[in-house]
Amino acid sequence: MADITVTEHLLLHQKRTPQATGQFTGLLYDLILSGKSIARRINRAGLLDILGGTGEVNVQGENVQKMDVIANRIMLYRMERCGALCAMSSEEEADLIRVAPEFPQGDYILIFDPLDGSSNIDVNVNVGTIFSILRRKGEHGSEVTLKEVLQPGCQQVAAGYILYGPSTMLVLSTGQGVHGFTLDPGVGEFLLSHPNMRIPDVGRYYSVNDSYWRYWDGAARESLEFFRSRENYSSRYVGALVADFHRTLLCGGIYMYPPEKRKPEGKLRMMCEAAPLAFLVEQAGGKASDGYGRILDRTPSHLHARTPLFIGSSQDVEAVEKIYAKY
Ligand code: P6P
Numbered sequence: 001m002a003d004i005t006v007t008e009h010l011l012l013h014q015k016r017t018p019q020a021t022g023q024f025t026g027l028l029y030d031l032i033l034s035g036k037s038i039a040r041r042i043n044r045a046g047l048l049d050i051l052g053g054t055g056e057v058n059v060q061g062e063n064v065q066k067m068d069v070i071a072n073r074i075m076l077y078r079m080e081r082c083g084a085l086c087a088m089s090s091e092e093e094a095d096l097i098r099v100a101p102e103f104p105q106g107d108y109i110l111i112f113d114p115l116d117g118s119s120n121i122d123v124n125v126n127v128g129t130i131f132s133i134l135r136r137k138g139e140h141g142s143e144v145t146l147k148e149v150l151q152p153g154c155q156q157v158a159a160g161y162i163l164y165g166p167s168t169m170l171v172l173s174t175g176q177g178v179h180g181f182t183l184d185p186g187v188g189e190f191l192l193s194h195p196n197m198r199i200p201d202v203g204r205y206y207s208v209n210d211s212y213w214r215y216w217d218g219a220a221r222e223s224l225e226f227f228r229s230r231e232n233y234s235s236r237y238v239g240a241l242v243a244d245f246h247r248t249l250l251c252g253g254i255y256m257y258p259p260e261k262r263k264p265e266g267k268l269r270m271m272c273e274a275a276p277l278a279f280l281v282e283q284a285g286g287k288a289s290d291g292y293g294r295i296l297d298r299t300p301s302h303l304h305a306r307t308p309l310f311i312g313s314s315q316d317v318e319a320v321e322k323i324y325a326k327y
Contacts, residue, residue: 004192006032006170006181013176023106024157027084027133028172031110032190034078035129035162035170038071038115039183042127042164051122059094059304060269067121068092071114071129084108086136087144089303091116091272096303098144105141108157109134109149113272116161117240126165128242132276133158149303153275153296160280161242171197171246173283178249199286200252202315205236207244208256219291219327220258223310223320227254241268245277245311249284254312254320258291266290266308270300274309287317291324 010025045051045067056064072092079088080099084106088097091113099105111132120127135157137148160172168183170190180194206227213221227233233253238244244255259266268274278288278295288295288311298307310320 003184003189006172006190006192009179009181009192010174013174023084024108024133024174027079027082027106027108027110028158030078030082030084031131032170034075035168036183036188037074037078038129039162039164039168041070042067042121045121046124058092060091063119064092065115065118065121067127068115068118071118075112075114075129079110082106085110086140087149088112089149089271090114091269091304094304096144096146096149107136107140109136109144111149111271111276113269116242116273117238120238120240120243126163126238126240126243128164128240128246129162130242130273130276131160132156132272132279146303150271150300152299153270153278156275156279156296158279159276161245161276163242163246165243169193169246171249171280173280175283178280178284197249197284199249199281199284199313201285202313203230203232203253204234204251205247205253206230206233206256206316207235207237207248207253208258209237209239212258212260215260215262216258217260217327219324220256220260222323223256223258226319226323227316241273241277245281248312249281249286252313252316254310254316256320257309259308263306265306268306268309270295270298270305270307271303274307274311275300277309277311281311285314286312287314289317289321291320293321 054064058064083104088110113130117127158174163169170181178197181190182193290308
């Protein structure tokens with residue numbers, strides 16, 4: 001396959017969608033640059049003093065890992081200057097970040113989890129950056145309101161993730177299918193490696209942390225039993241959503257994070273985890289549900305709203321929705 005870079009791929013795509021402006025391509029360019037900077041540090045994490053926790057707790061109530069802080073800082077610094085954004089929201093930041101007036105204002109809003117699954121860093125297991133891109137509703141240059149940002153996932157302009165694993169991959173959709181790019185460290189470019197990714201309609205793996213069995217309701221328990229009883233399913237759980245989702249996208253099956261007594265809204269964040277991955281999975285022919293309906297139809301009540309998540313092959317997600325409909 002000829003070496004097609006992300007930029008070439010986007011310019012080709014941009015020609016097909018005249019409404020895409022250079023601003024959008026510029027946004028993605030700086031997002032990719034951030035990903036390369038994060039990848040470089042992760043690949044040497046053991047050698048630099050960035051392993052382990054900072055001793056701080058974030059807005060999610062989670063112990064902040066050093067690499068979380070570094071990744072968050074890289075994203076905030078780089079993206080505030082990209083000229084395409086008017087606001088950002090990071091999983092690591094309690095409040096909405098409006099782009100400071102000294103920087104060029106754009107019309108896009110970036111929502112991101114700078115380093116999802118970061119507890120895996122210390123044991124050298126995959127982690128990832130997840131991002132969601134929205135277009136603002138208000139007048140260019142006017143102050144961004146929180147209401148403008150709390151959009152349902154179906155209004156995303158683009159979404160994707162960067163997976164830091166044996167190879168570093170960018171998986172991206174701008175609404176014209178899902179395309180995967182692999183970083184060639186030799187040239188420092190993400191090159192097209194997985195054009196037009198499609199998720200199988202059914203099966204191979206179910207992915208869930210079943211240690212919460214005792215907190216689950218009947219629907220969650222019956223959902224797990226459903227997949228355990230299926231012949232050709234195996235269980236896989238990396239503990240990093242990006243890695244579990246990426247395997248599901250490639251091999252088919254389902255990732256589940258059900259609600260439970262202590263977390264009635266589930267654990268995962270709607271805007272920087274569930275919605276971007278739901279956008280991708282639907283673009284690849286799959287489904288994403290909170291058990292009762294389409295994730296992309298949900299309007300988040302606040303920036304860090306959480307949601308249960310059942311995401312993957314359409315037949316597998318439909319099977320879970322049928323079970324939840326009985327409860
Ligand atoms: P648990 C990581 O903290 C994360 O947000 C996802 O990346 C991952 O899938 C999930 O939480 C793991 O949660 O409760 O199984 O440790």
